[in-house]
Amino acid sequence: MNSILFNFLNRDTPRLLKLTHRLVAAGIATAVAMLIVTIAIMQGFWGSYVSAARGFHGDMVILQDPEGIVSTDMLSEFRSDTHSSGIAAESPFIVREGLLTGGNGVNGVVVKGIDWDSFSRVHMGLLVRWDEGGDTKFLSPATTSALPVILGSALDATERPTHLFMPTKVHPEGESIPINVVGTFSSGLYDYDHQFILVPRHQLGALYHLPEKTVDGIALRLNNPDETWSLARRWQDQFLNVTVATWGELNYAMFDALRLQRTTFVVLMSLFVLIALSNVTGVVGLQVWFRRREAAILRLLGLSRSELRRLIWRSAIRTSIVGVTIGTSLALVIISWLRFSHFIELPASVYFVEQLPLQMKTLWVGVVVSGVLLAAATVTAIAVVRMAKLPILKGLVRI
Known part of the structure; x- marks a missing residue:
């Protein structure tokens, strides 16, 4: 009807x-x-x-406070937290600033010292393209006299940089260090690919005479990424001498x-x-x-x-x-x-x-x-x- x-x-x-x-x-x-x-x-x-x-920083990062020291020994304290699903992988790192010279000009960069084995387990979203034999040179830097470097893809050019100028323990005013580009990485964000280079951590630490276990930060990948924010708040309250930052806080702006x-x-x-x-x-x-x-x-x-x-x-x-x-x-x-x-x-x-x-x-x-x-x-x-x-x-x- x-x-x-x-x-x-x-x-x-x-x-x-x-x-x-x-x-x-x-x-x-x-x-x-x-x-x-x-x-x-x-x-x-x-x-x-x-x-x-998340691919570049991990789920969260433990950073050194101005008056504190971050050590790889601290990981046992974070792993002892029984209220979380646990840490899947960790990657200690050292960060310094420098200038890439040679090639197509001068570029200010952030030099990040990493341990490749642990780095690859935390930063699984990072795409690395090795030059021929580049992985061997990075993992076994003693095979070359120059500092092995993985360039951000936005820094890669026809003529690659040949030296890294940065202050060291011996030369606080700055020292030109020969480098050997062994590959490039792509994070998916131009900002990272244009500002960062990766080098072996122990070699970068040796330039500053740092103890083996002393680092600037530790990147973490969690078993349960959904716990990132709650764990960061709890750990920050528990460990007052460090800064616990999530991937979102590191890119807050x-x-x-x-x-x-x-x-x-x-x-x-x-x-x-x-x-x-x-x-x-x-x-x-x-x-x-x-x-x-x-x-x-x-x-x-x-x-x-x-x-x-x-x-x-x-x-x-x-x-x-x-x-x-x-x-x-x-x-x-x-x-x-x-x-x-x-x-x-x-x-x-x-x-x-x-x-x-x-x-x-x-x-x-x-x-x-x-x-x-x-x-x-x-x-x-x-x-x-x-x-x-x-x-x-x-x-x-x-x-």
Whole structure:
């Protein structure tokens, strides 16, 4: 019966009303597509940055306080924490600053001394490309007189640097140390790849006459990454002579800016969707105006006002459903095209990545579609309630 009444109310749809429905559906589709693509891009940036930060720093880092000393002996104290799932791997490191010279110019870099075996177990997200025999030279530096170095990929050039200038224990004013580039690493973030170089820890420590177990920090990979934040807080309260920092805190400024940017863009795109949905009120108004004769007949035949509202709502909500369906499909096509075509290239020095990152999950699309449909149903219902209060029975004047 409802189908018969619905078909009667929507018979012989005027051309203007059809055009209005299509324009409103197109507006909703465009806004929904923009919202989904925006979310995919912002989540892509977030995922890329998180993956790179965790791959480069580990889940958390134990750092030396200005008045404290970090030693590898401290690991036994952290491992004794029975309230955690435990430490999967650790990587002690030394950090100094220096200048790369030779090759294509001079570059200021952060020199990170590492033990490759432990480093590779913690920083599994780091991609290292060895030159021929480079891994042997790095693991057995005695085979070469120069300091073996793994360059950040953004520092790699046609002519590689030949020396590292940095202060040492013997030469506090600075010393030019010959280096041998044995490979490059890529973290996924230009900032790291352009600022860091990796060298053997014991050789860097020897330049400063550091005891074997004294380091500047220890990177940790946890058995359960979800415990990172709670463990960091508890260990910071427990060990007052060190700083326990998570991967997010080490990159706080970047993630804070990205979080603000993500929120801003999603809010703006959501406003566009609401503006597009507000046009549904115009569709309802035209529907009532053009169908006032049919509505009046149905009212005289005993159709209640609430039943009439449901029929009008059903007719108007179809426009929103069509718009959301087309918009979602369009967004999926755009995201797939951008993901596989690599059409947009980004300046790595600005965005830290070279290709536009995209990340999309079915859950996010479902939340967006559900939210838009709920908003559309609400807007349409409000419009129908207001329009249904008009003196529809006067439509019989046209009979």
